[in-house]
Amino acid sequence: MVNKLLEVFRNSSLDDYAKLINESIVKREILVLIGKCSVDYTGRGESRLTDGDRVLIIKSDGSVQIHRPEGYKPVNWQPQTSVIEARVVDNKLVLTAIRDKPREILNVVFNEIYLLIRGRLTDNGEFVMYLNESDIRDLIYVNPWLIEDGLHIIGKEKDLGVGAVDLIGVDNKGKAVLIEVKRITASREAALQLYKYVEKYAKLTGAQPRGILVAPSFTTQALDTLKRLNLEYRELDLKKLWLLKKRNMGGKCGLDQLL
Amino acid sequence: MVNKLLEVFRNSSLDDYAKLINESIVKREILVLIGKCSVDYTGRGESRLTDGDRVLIIKSDGSVQIHRPEGYKPVNWQPQTSVIEARVVDNKLVLTAIRDKPREILNVVFNEIYLLIRGRLTDNGEFVMYLNESDIRDLIYVNPWLIEDGLHIIGKEKDLGVGAVDLIGVDNKGKAVLIEVKRITASREAALQLYKYVEKYAKLTGAQPRGILVAPSFTTQALDTLKRLNLEYRELDLKKLWLLKKRNMGGKCGLDQLL
DNA sequence: CGTGCCAGGTGCCGT
DNA sequence: ACGGCACTTGGCACG
Incomplete structure (x- = not known):
């Protein structure tokens, strides 16, 4: 087996490296280049990085990232590119x-190339993310009792012109309820976001709705703002419910058996 | 030259690969692993990725990232890790x-390994970023006339208890001026942010300050909100000034010669 | 297209 | 540690 057609080059000539790179780009292969380089970026911002050893990756969709030996994030990058070109200038x-x-331009000058890897990777894997905000929103949509007894959810992601409120419902007294969901600790910003919807809803319908901020926890500033703006909140850590569900029941029960 | 001690392995045994990886982690080398794998993540969120070809990178600081053949961002990652360990389980x-x-756990199961690269990279390069928000803030700090004649800046990044206002100054009539700077198009949120500072400043000092939002451009919603809240704005694209400066003067002149 | 908003956001800096 | 916020934020969804 030719190892998935992954090719490794070292000690090639600069012209050969340039050719290898340009070929890979045309063929939409993945390319990993390790060497000593300097990087200039100009676009929305502007940056300059002097010489050092880095790992450069060009993916089949034309995205580029340059990694230093440390740090999770690339030091320079380009999410998509219209043109990538390698050439030899001044023996570099x-x-x-x-x-x-x-419009953004990334320029990398390699003073040394240690290694070039290129090839075609095939990835048809399925990626599923759980416990994101829409997950939680949908859970409440189906189980409104998690928020309050007698609550009926009547809308999801309703655009009010100033952004979309996560959930709209009616409580057991017939009053409208706007719900904003946060999957992590809710900040003052979250409270203000909810207030924005409440204000707009009141203006649109002429009726004052309740506003409930739902999150696993709240900053003191958030609680303060909620009180000041006459908004409510419910502490609800769906992550914990999720873990409980997985641990205790093996996913064979309804959510209502948890509490 | 031993190519910066970069080592390449392919067709090694699973036990050898595990050993190579664990060695690299202890020696704090950089490690690039290309192969077919599935990934499970659990922590703040939870995800599952089925089999496919990916590039996995472990850096010397213990950060981990797993890249699919497309997309600028890693599909799974770990910014810092306390433990990384490779072992052979069920012939994988x-x-x-x-x-x-x-607390977060990343688990990668390799069904095939195409290539392993490891080695020590040395990067003492200096990285400088220009035209970020603090850059612009400092520029206005030194050149307040960019905003308004007779303006005196007296404070930078002043914490008001609800966050820090970018700049505080006094206009030629002796009135306090709060300035919020955005490096890109200012949204309604930016206007609200400024209003928050203006409100808090008035409460703290008893005097109503002016509020000026400075940005290269403004959304219509931002302009609307500014007007409603009795706030001002200045269109100021430092990026353009920067380009002009670079293009015309070669950096040999003061900013005031630009206008 | 812009506008709004989530993200396993990350990173920096402050109290 | 919590809090507030910028980021070349990136990414998606929707009017």
């Missing part, structure tokens, strides 16, 4: 990646 | 990366 390999909208 | 290479605070 220069790689230019240009992005349109916003 | 399993890599576990654990992070404390928040």
Whole structure:
């Protein structure tokens, strides 16, 4: 087996490296380049990085990222590019990646190349993310009693013109209830966001709705703001419910058996 | 030259791969692993990724990232880890990366390994970022006339208890001026942020300050909100000034010669 | 297109 | 540690 057609090059000539890179880009292969380089970026911002050893990755969709030996994030990058080109200038390999909208230019000058890997990777794997905000929103949509007895949810992601409120419902007294959901600790901003919806809803309908902020926890500033703006909150850590569900029941029960 | 001690392995045994990986982690080398794997993550969220070809990178600081063949962002990651360990389970290479605070676990099962690269990279390069928000803030701090004639800036990043206002100054009539700076198009949120500071400042001092939002452009919603809240704005694209400066003067002049 | 908002956001800096 | 916020934020969804 030719190892998934992954090719490794070292000690090639600069011209060969340039050719290898440009070929890979055309063929939409993945490319990993390890070497000593300096990087200039100009676009929305502007940056300059002097010489050092880095790992440069070009993916099949034309995204580029340059990694230093430390740090989770790339030091320079380009999410999408319209043009990537490698060429030899002054006996150095220069790689230019240009992005349109916003117009941004990434220029990498390699003073040394230690290693070039290229090849086609096939990835048809399915990625599923759980416990994101929409997950929680949907859970409440189906189980409104988690918030309050007698609550009826009547709308999800309702656009009010100033953004969409997560959930709209009616309580057991017939009063409208706007719900904003946060999957992590809710800040003052979250309270203000909810207030924005409440204000707009009142203006649109002429009726004052209740506003409930739902989150696993709240900053003191958030609680303060909620009180000041006459808004309510419910502490609800869906993550904990999720773990409980997984641990105790093996997923074979309804959520209502948890409490 | 031994190519910066970068080592490449392919067709090794699973036990050898595990050993190579664990060695690299102890020696704090950089490690690039290309192969077919599935990934499970649990922590703040929870995700599952089925089999496919990916590039996994472990850096010397223990950060881990798993890249699919497309997309700028890693599909799974771990910014810092307290423990990374590779071992062979059921004739498969399993890599576990654990992070404390928040407690998160990343589990990668390799069904095939195409390539392993490891080695020590040295990067003492200097990284400088220009045109970020603090850059613009400092520029206005030194050149307050960019905002208004007769303006005196007297404070920078002043914490008002609800967050820090970018700049505080006094206009030529002796009235306090709060300035909020945005490096990109200012939204309604930016206007609200400024209003928050203006409100708090008035409460703290008993005097109503002016509020000016400075940005290269404004959304219509931002302009609407500014008007409603009796706030001012200045269109100021420092990026353009920067480009002009670079293009026309070669950096040999003061900013005031630009206008 | 812009506008709004979530993200396992991350990172920095402050109290 | 919590809190507030910028980021070349990136990414998606929707009018």
